[in-house]
Amino acid sequence: MIDLVNFISILLCSFLTSKIITLWLKKGTQEQAQKLPPGPPRWPIFGNLLQLGQLPHRDFASLCEKYGPLVYIRLGKVDAITTNDPDIIREILLQQDEVFASRPRTLAAIHLAYDCGDVALAPLGPKWKRMRRICMEHLLTTKRLESFSSHRADEAQHLVQDVWTMARKGDAINLREVLGTFSMNNVTRMLLGKQYFGAESSGRQEAIEFMHITHELFWLLGLIYLGDYLPFWRWVDPYGCEKKMRDVEKRVDDFHAKIIEEHRERKRKDDESEMDFVDVLLSLPGEDGKKQMDDKEIKALIQDMIAAATDTSAVTNEWAMAEVIKHPRVLYKIQQELDTVVGSSRMVVESDLTHLNYLRCVVREIFRMHPAGPFLIPHESTRATVINGYYIPKKTRVFINTHALGRNTKIWDDVGEFRPERHLLADGSRVEISHGADFKILPFSAGKRKCPGAPLGVTLVLMALARLFHCFDWSPPDGLKPEDIDTSEVYGMTMPKANPLIAVAKPRLAAHLYHWLH
């Protein structure tokens, strides 16, 4: 009997072993048949992680130069591809939009975007669809944005007054601070009904706390955190990143809880003041017949809007100021256009912005050279697919390298040269700032995940620049020459200048214009 049991066990073991070997061999042959895109050789366990430095967008660009327009890399346990090619980008974002429109569940997104319950970092699915629809139908409609135009005019005037006050005292201007304040105030006024910096500010301590949390949040979201790629790293976490994520998560949540409570309190008191975004969100029905949206959903949306709108526009504006001050010829041409379109007896208003074609070229050139999102927000494939004959596995992380797209020598001449004129159209028609049909520039992306705030983003950028160039002449401080202005970058979810831009402003309009308030 024992012999029979042994015999059956041996038979079963042999059967299972041969089955496993067959499956393993079959998988190997399948993978060979399904050829991955070319890419650099990989280390065991780490894959290509050790080949990435401080500026991964530049490392990925070099890989595209060496291996071609579509490159496969392995980041620890994660499959990834990168590209700088307009045709492949079109394939990913338009032709195969459904396959590539998801997002990876990174640890930062789990901790800092309410378990990926927002819009920007949520995986593709009904939840993302619903949250995005709320943004598009209730927050970012033309009508709603129009209703905040007087606040934007106020903030544009505060920007000018701030710079004017510093310029009159002879102080050099820290443009990072000034432009960050402009973006933050515009966004928080629409979103929270508060201005955090300036005359009607909500209190210095709260403003400082708010800026501090926001900066930490951006930094953590931009991090290529090894714990996402190497599971064992999470156990070690030598730099305490996950601990920092949990700490910021708690502080952000407390902050948003307070904002929601303040809005509820105002509503209870029947306060008649105008509706901001939080009031709108509090008035909307929730999922599955619930009377109201969950607080967690409201917090995730507030968080998204602040993160998506402030840093992108402020970073773009700082780059534009840096490149223009570095190139006085361009500053002169911008001011000539402003003097023709606007004149010198009034300030720029939003309706002027469509007529400032040269300034629009400047912004397009900035998006070519210094796109706010060097990898957009990384996408992820929902299933296996094929691009250009190459096999792309399910859950592949996609790094669309917009920085390298703008410097791709196959599609642009003199890639390192700041030359806005290259975007002027032969028939003199209006220059569009978002991407064109050719996919050679992609500041706001395309397809399902494209930026829903692009019109507002373009307005914030053009307005700040038009006002600053119309109202002031600009030069570098401390006897520096324009060409000395440093244009090196640091990597992050957005890609700012490495060092804050400091410059000297000289008023160029009549003094009474700087006092006017809307």
Ligand code: HEM
């Ligand atoms: C100059 C300003 C801006 C730039 C350059 C910019 C750029 C971008 C980029 C590159 C993406 C990622 C697209 C992708 O992954 O394919 C994005 C997504 C997004 N942006 Fe913007 N953005 C700007 C302003 C704004 C503003 C003002 C708002 C809202 C008030 C906004 C809201 C969003 C949201 C919610 C997403 C996530 C979309 C999704 O995943 O479905 N952005 N933006």
